[in-house]
Amino acid sequence: MSDLFDAVMLALLLATALAVARARDLVAAVVLFSMYGLTLCLVWQHRGAPDVAITEAAVGAGVTTVLFLIAVARTRREERR
Amino acid sequence: MKGWALALVVVVAATLAIGVQGLPTHDAPEAPIHDHVGARYVERGVEETGMRNLVGAVLLNYRGFDTMVEVVVIFTALAAVLALPRAGSVADAPEALPVSPVVLFVVRLLAPFIALFAIALLFRGHVSPGGGFQAGALFGALFVALGLVLGRRGAARLVPERARPWLQAAAPLTFAAVAALGWALTGSFLGFPQAPELHAVREAMALALEVAIAVGGGVILGSLFQTMEA
Amino acid sequence: MAPFGVDLDYVAVAALFCIGLYMLVAKSNLLKKLLGLNVMETSVFAFIVTSGMVEGGDPPLLVAGAQPPFASPIPQAMVLTGIVVVVSVTAVALSLIVQIYAHYGTLEVDELKERP
Numbered sequence: 001m002s003d004l005f006d007a008v009m010l011a012l013l014l015a016t017a018l019a020v021a022r023a024r025d026l027v028a029a030v031v032l033f034s035m036y037g038l039t040l041c042l043v044w045q046h047r048g049a050p051d052v053a054i055t056e057a058a059v060g061a062g063v064t065t066v067l068f069l070i071a072v073a074r075t076r077r078e079e080r081r
Numbered sequence: 082m083k084g085w086a087l088a089l090v091v092v093v094a095a096t097l098a099i100g101v102q103g104l105p106t107h108d109a110p111e112a113p114i115h116d117h118v119g120a121r122y123v124e125r126g127v128e129e130t131g132m133r134n135l136v137g138a139v140l141l142n143y144r145g146f147d148t149m150v151e152v153v154v155i156f157t158a159l160a161a162v163l164a165l166p167r168a169g170s171v172a173d174a175p176e177a178l179p180v181s182p183v184v185l186f187v188v189r190l191l192a193p194f195i196a197l198f199a200i201a202l203l204f205r206g207h208v209s210p211g212g213g214f215q216a217g218a219l220f221g222a223l224f225v226a227l228g229l230v231l232g233r234r235g236a237a238r239l240v241p242e243r244a245r246p247w248l249q250a251a252a253p254l255t256f257a258a259v260a261a262l263g264w265a266l267t268g269s270f271l272g273f274p275q276a277p278e279l280h281a282v283r284e285a286m287a288l289a290l291e292v293a294i295a296v297g298g299g300v301i302l303g304s305l306f307q308t309m310e311a
Numbered sequence: 312m313a314p315f316g317v318d319l320d321y322v323a324v325a326a327l328f329c330i331g332l333y334m335l336v337a338k339s340n341l342l343k344k345l346l347g348l349n350v351m352e353t354s355v356f357a358f359i360v361t362s363g364m365v366e367g368g369d370p371p372l373l374v375a376g377a378q379p380p381f382a383s384p385i386p387q388a389m390v391l392t393g394i395v396v397v398v399s400v401t402a403v404a405l406s407l408i409v410q411i412y413a414h415y416g417t418l419e420v421d422e423l424k425e426r427p
Contacts, residue, residue, distance in 0.1 A: 010323040017330045017350050026342055033346055040353055048370040048382040049360050050210035051136045052390050054202070058218035059398050060353065063302050066225050067398075070309050071342060071405040075412040079340045080419050086337035090329050097325040106318055108366035115365065119383045126384070127373050135371035135384035136391065144388060151392040158399030162406045208374055214391050298395065305402045309409070 009043050024079050030068040037061030118143075130273070131283065137212040141287055145271045149260065152252035152294060159249060159301045162308050180230050188230045195223045203295045207287075213294030220299025225306045236307060240300060249304055252297030259286050320361050327354035341408050341418045345401065352397045359386045359393075 016036040023029040037060040045053040105112040122135055122143060130138040140148050199219035202211030228236035240248060247254075260271040263286065267274050273283050331354060334347025363383035371384035412418055415426050 006320075010319065014323060014326055014330075017327050020346055020350065021330055021334050021338075021343075026340075029343065029346055033349065036350070037353065040357060043357070044360060047360070047364050049363075049387050049390075050370055051134070051212065051215055052356075052360055052387050052394070054210065054215045055218045055391055055394050056353075056356075058215075058222040059302070059394055062222040063218075063225055063306065064349065064398055064401055066229070066306060067309060067402055067405050068342070068346070070306075071409055074409045075342070075418055079338075079343060083337050086333060089336060090333045093332055094325065094329045097328065098322075101318060101321045101325055104318065104321055104362075107320060107361050107364050112362070114362055114383050114386070115380070119363075119385055122384055123371065123373075123379070123381050133373045135373065135381070136387045139384045139388035140391065144385075147389075147392055151396060154396055155399045158403050161403050165406050165410055209372065210370065214395065218395070302398070305398075309402065309406060 005046060006043075009039060009046070012039050013043070026072045026077055026079060027069065029079075030065055030072060033068070034061045034065040037064070129275075130287075131280075132207040132287070134207055134210065134212065136210075137206050137291075140212065140214065141290055142273055145260075148290075148294070149253075149256045149271065152256060152297065155298065155301050156250060156253050159304055159308075162305055167311065185230050188226050192223060192227060195219060195226075199223065199295070199299075203291060206291060213291035214298065216291075216295035217298025218302070220295060221302025221306075224299060224303025228303065228306055228310065233307070233311060236303075240303070245300070245304070248296060248300040250297070251300070252293045255289055255293030255297070259290055262286065321358070324354050324358045324361065327351075327357070339420045341411065341420065344420075345404050345408065348404075349397065349401060352393075356390045356393055359390050362386060 013036060016032050016039060020029050020032045020036060023032060037056060041053045041057040041061060044050075044056065122139060126135045126138045126143075127133055130142040132138040132141070199216045202219060203213065203216035206212030206216070224236070224239065227239060231239075256271075263272040263274070264270050266272070266279065266282070273286060275283075328351055331347045331349070331351030334350065335344050338344055338347065363386035365380040365382055369377050369379075369381055371381045371387070373381075408418065411423070415423055417423060
């Protein structure tokens with residue numbers, strides 16, 4: 001059971017990281033990055049690192065995402081092909 | 082360009098693949114990371130620092146210098162962001178981003194609970210997951226969420242104008258003060274007195290650091306958001 | 312997990328690092344580069360935290376009822392400070408990127424190179 005959870009989470013991490021790399025729309029990329037951070041936070045909570053998980057959820061997935069979204073709003077949303 | 086990048090990534094991936102072969106299995110209790118100081122921290126950490134959360138014990142006591150310089154890093158980051166000239170004029174920026182009523186309601190509903198959770202993390206951090214850093218991160222996220230729904234003027238009211246620079250500098254200043262006090266008491270910079278009769282002083286020093294990291298860290302994260310958004 | 316003698320967690324972490332590195336060097340958009348840098352950084356954090364884990368180990372909280380073995384507290388404390396440093400780096404970089412866009416009107420590195 002635990003192994004299955006780990007395997008699903010690792011697959012999700014790789015899938016979201018690849019999706020961040022592929023996304024042309026920067027808002028989509030930033031939101032996918034937030035999803036990547038939250039998945040990582042779940043992994044850490046599951047593996048016995050609750051302190052790191054709390055900080056990653058608040059800062060890595062929360063504050064960083066908002067800062068990126070502000071930057072996208074002040075620049076250009078589409079990545080040039 | 083793309084070809085060179087791909088070649089570099091392949092080389093790095095191959096190197097990492099070789100490196101991974103030589104690593105000890107991470108789940109094994111006999112891995113080297115669990116010997117040396119790690120074993121000592123687990124064995125004597127509670128007795129030496131008075132904290133049952135060993136992560137907090139390592140942050141504040143054993144690796145206090147790390148944490149001290151780290152709060153200086155985030156303070157420097159805020160100083161750098163504040164020093165840059167503003168990209169657009171503040172006047173033509175809208176007072177608040179348009180926010181859907183659903184978001185507004187959910188943030189208003191959850192804000193007191195997030196604040197309560199952050200305070201619990203701060204003051205229960207020695208016996209459960211949490212501590213100054215985690216509480217500061219949560220306070221920062223709370224400031225950002227409130228800043229999004231309250232608009233610029235509403236968010237500015239959260240932290241009084243006159244106290245803001247002091248709160249932004251709270252963590253480095255408190256670290257300096259506590260380190261100097263430790264120097265006077267123990268002869269070593271940022272030392273924590275171990276004598277039983279100074280137990281209350283040690284507790285007070287640790288509490289001051291935790292509160293300063295939480296408040297200072299939270300205010301700095303909120304200020305980073307406000308400065309970039311303005 | 313270690314089927315075929317390979318530690319899957321470390322392999323996944325290495326793969327994440329490579330994805331981040333690819334974004335950092337191959338993408339020409341500055342924001343995508345910064346996202347790649349963030350992916351690299353989190354993969355390093357995942358590596359450090361993973362190295363301190365023990366099979367069936369509890370978090371390093373020595374409260375009543377907690378049983379050894381415990382996960383090592385040192386990597387977790389290091390990563391906690393690291394996460395906050397990363398958000399500092401990201402905030403400064405994003406501010407600079409916004410300035411660059413306001414000045415040059417583009418975020419693509421190859422276009423920026425042609426500007427005086």
